[in-house]
Structures are given as structure tokens and as C-alpha cells.
Amino acid sequence: MSVIKTENLVKTYTQGDYTIHAVDDVSLEIQKGEFTVICGPSGSGKTTLLNIIGGLDEPTSGKVTIHGQEITQLKGNQLIDFRLQNIGFVFQAYNLIPVLTAKENVGFVMLLQGRPEAERNARTEELLKAVGLEKEMKKKPTQMSGGQQQRVAVARALASRPQFILADEPTANLDSASTENLLDIMAKMNEEEGITFVFSTHDQRVIDRAKRVITVEDGKILKDEHFKK
């Protein structure tokens, strides 16, 4: 069973007399355990596609089904709750809550899910250990490097036990060492725990690690390549 399935996805914007096809009839399936990169030049529509898959944007037409649930049918708080339970997000600018510590940031999503405190604490510690930040638990985002913050963001994305992780340009603000370190962690989680990752990026270092690369241009899938790693 596919984790993500899109059928004839279309997203158009009107700008004056022009109609822009940001996503143009995209149908794809992503299976559990895939390490997929959606790549393409700026303006190719990869972020729009990622936003629609993540339930952050509505398609003009077409369907998105996540783990058997058609999310294009969901509205408002239903959609927010679906994201909470099923999708983990990693953003380009880390986007941690600055007034909370690393541990509180990771535990926050589970708190929204209503998980008991003991479970939250155990999983938070486990995840921060997995991303190599067991000693930084009490630090606030401003006391950590960009790489460390992005690792906290990955731990936060995993905390809710989502169906998959959507990562939008996760390495864009990181130096080489931090990028390698982050990709190692994600690849390890993908290999050992079968966690599904979907990236939107044009960073070659990420593309090189991917098992599947979907190239998008002018809103259409140009190439869909699978690699054995």
C-alpha cells in the first residue's frame, strides 16, 4: 500500500491575464520506506507539490490520498489534525519555537496529540539521542547551531510517529559538515526504521543520497528515477 498517492493533481494560479500551472496533472505514488527527492529549478512547482501533499495547500483539481485517506476532502481543523497525526515537517529555516528548549520543542507535537507525559519524555529523549543531541536537551534554539537546530526539527518531525516526513529544502541553510551529518541521521532512520522521507530540494548532496529522484519542471514530472543504495 502506498503511503502517498496523487492522482491528476493540478494547481493553477491566475496572475492578471495569465494562468500559471504550478502543478500540472501530476500522478505519483510513494511507497513506505522510500527516500524520495523532488527536485527541479526554482519555480518548477516542487514546493507547491510538496505543500499539496502535506495538506498545506489545496489543489485546483485532483486527489491526494495519504495512507488510504483522501486528504483533499478534509477541511479546517480536520486537516490540521490529520497533519498532526500523519505528517512530520522539516522546514528550511528550522522553525523551532524559540521560547522552548530542544526537549520541549520535540515533546510539543506529542503534547498536541495528547500523549501521556511519561511517553513524551521517553520518546523525546530517545529521539534527541538518535540525532546526537542528548546533551543539548535543555538548550533553547538560540543557544544551538543551525545544524543542531535542524536535527531538533527532525526529531520533532519524528516525534508524532508520522506516516512520512516532508522536508522542504532542509539543508539550504546548513554548511557542508552539518548537511552531511543531518543526511547521515536521516538515511540511518530510513534504513534502520523504514521511515519514509520526501524532500523538496535542489541540493545535489541530498539528491545524491536519494533512492528515488522525481524531477519536476513547469509543474510536470519530467523524470522519475529509482536508485539502489
Add this chain to the structure above:
Amino acid sequence: MKTIIKIAWRNVWRNRLRSGVVFGSVVIGIWAGLFVVAMSQGMLAQQKRGMLESQISNIQIHADSYLADPKLENCIPPNELANIETVIASAPEVKHFVKRSITMGTGTTASGFSNLKIMGIDPEKEKETTTISERLLSGSYFTTFKNKPVLIGRELADELNLEVGKSLNLSFQNINGEFVQAGFKVEGIFATPSLQYDKSNLFILQSDFMELVEADAEMIHEYAIVIDDLEKSTAVSESINQKINGAKAQDWAEIAPDISYMDEASELGQNIILVIIVFALAFGIVNTMLMAVLERKRELGMLLCIGMNKTSVFLMIMIETICLSVIAAPIGLMLAWGTITYFGIVGINLESVGDALYKAGIDSMVFTAIDPWAYVTITIFILIASIIAAIVPARKALKYNPAEAVRAV
């Protein structure tokens, strides 16, 4: 909910300078609002007390005919005086009372003349009932001159160029309708909270009054009564009225309705001041929180992305906004309470504008006073204003598109 409160609370302290400015403005706003109200209430209370203590007392009794036409012959029927005094003396609420003989006349000096209300009094009884003896700016209280002493107000002294020891000619009609004239010596100059009163009223000895009007029997035009509780004035005057004939007792509010209107106007004015201050504070809070919401667009977008529902985001911003004023309000209230209590005891010396205050009927030493309900009122106003002020930024936060907000620079 606990975590939402925790995040909201920490957000309050995120930009200490900005939150500090809001706290400061709420503290100063509350303090200033209450202090201005306390100053105004203090002045009003002094003005009211001064007018009651020096002029009106709490209850007055006049002949029915005098109320219709205040002429010399319209005195209280002499055969009713004993009954009236018995009735007054037997009322347990009455502390002191005094009787006065009154006529209208003219005061003349080389500098001019003035129409006057001439009151013949018993100095000792008057001293117990009114504060004229304590309000002397110069001279003495019927102790220096044996021959026809007179106490005049400051405004009259200025108008007729009089000083202590100088002569004032008084002329008025006697009981036979003939004009009589007599020279009086200014023994003292008083100042009450009313400029008009000080310009047109003077006190002479009742014995001199009787002699000049050539009355066969005692002529009493007015009883002024002080009771133990101002609030009982109406009840006591009504009770007296049931037991006397040919005369009527009136409470202070009936004699000087402008004083009771002042109370109502002051309460309205006080609420208007508080509403204006709270309104201004609310605008400041809205502005600050809108800036905060704008600055945190990416963070709010992220919260919506990862699954924080709109109600929680709304509540978080509401709590954060309300926190700003709820923390500052008690500090402002305490500061106001402290300063109002302090200046209520030691007073504020406004000697530099004493003349202007005198003309407005207020002493130059102002003692702050406030109705305790003003603290409750402003607290309720602040709470309501905070909630209303919180809605604007909270709604703004909800309008963010998470996909766009999360990428905001």
C-alpha cells in the same frame, strides 16, 4: 492548555523592551487615571465639605413665608421657636445647631458699596456649628472689638478695600420699614470655599442685629443644624417637619442642589476619564501584539503546519495579550492605592495656584480621596479592554496561510 499558557507566558518575556514599554504604559495609565480621579474627588469632597461646614450645614429651618420671600419680617413665628428648639434638641442625630437673624442690606465704604446678606449670630453657638471661626485669614473671632464688630469675606474686603480695624457702614430696614445705618468695625476676614458667599455675606452679633432692627421679640430667620451622618439629612429633616408648624426643615441637597449635581457629574466625569485611559491603553496593546504577530509569522505558520489547531493558536495569542495587562494592572493599582493613601493623609500643596483654586471654591491643600469602587471599575475596564485588544492580533494570526507563513522572511 498548560503548554499554551506556558508558551504565551514565555512569549511575553521574549522581547523584554517591548513588553516593558506596554507594562509601563499600563502601570502609568492606571496610576494616572486613578490619581486624577482621586484628585478630582478629593477637591470635590473638600469643596462640598467646605460649603456644608462653613455655610449650609446639614439641615436648615426657615419660616414658610421666608422661603417664599426672604424679608426681615418673615421670621420664624416667635411662639414656635421653643417647640422647634425642643424638636431639634431631642433628635438623637443632631450634634449642634445654631439660630440666626438675617436681613438684606448694603455695606458702604469710601471705596464703594455692596449688597449684602447680614447675619446676626451667637458667636459661641456658631463656632460649634460652622467653621467660619477657623477660616479667618486675618483678625479675630468676636474677641477684640466690643462695639459692633463684623466678620466679612475676603472678596468683600477686596471689593470695598477693607482691612481689619477699618469701618464698614451697614444700612438696612428695621422692623418698622425705616432705614437704619450703623458703623461696624471689621474684626476678622474669612475665606470659605465659595467666592460668591465671601462677597455677599457677613456676620454681626445677634444683640447688635436686634438693637438695630428694633424688634420687640427675638427674630430668628434660620436654624442651621449639624447631624452625625450626612446621609441621614433627608430622614432627619423629614422627621423634624412632622413636628413643627409654620416653618420648614430642608436638607443640604434641597438647599443647594448644585452640590448634589456635582457628585453625579463627578462620577460621570470619573468614568469618562477611566474609559479614555483604558481605550488608549487598549490601542497600545493591540499595536504591540500586532507587531508581535507579524514578527512571528513564520513561527505561527509552523505551529499551524505541524498540527496546532486554530483554537489553540487563537487562545495562545489571547492569553499572551491578556497577560501583558493582567501583570501590569495590579502594579498600577498598588501604586495608585499607595500614592492616593499617602496624599490623602499629607495632602498636596497647591499654594502656587491657590488663588485660582479659591475662586473655584477649593482649598490650596488638596487631599486625595477615591471611591474604592473606582479600583474595581478600572480593573473591569482593563480586563474587558485586554480581551477586546487581544481579539484583533489573535484573528490576524488565524488568517495566515501556513504554507506561506512558514516561508516568511
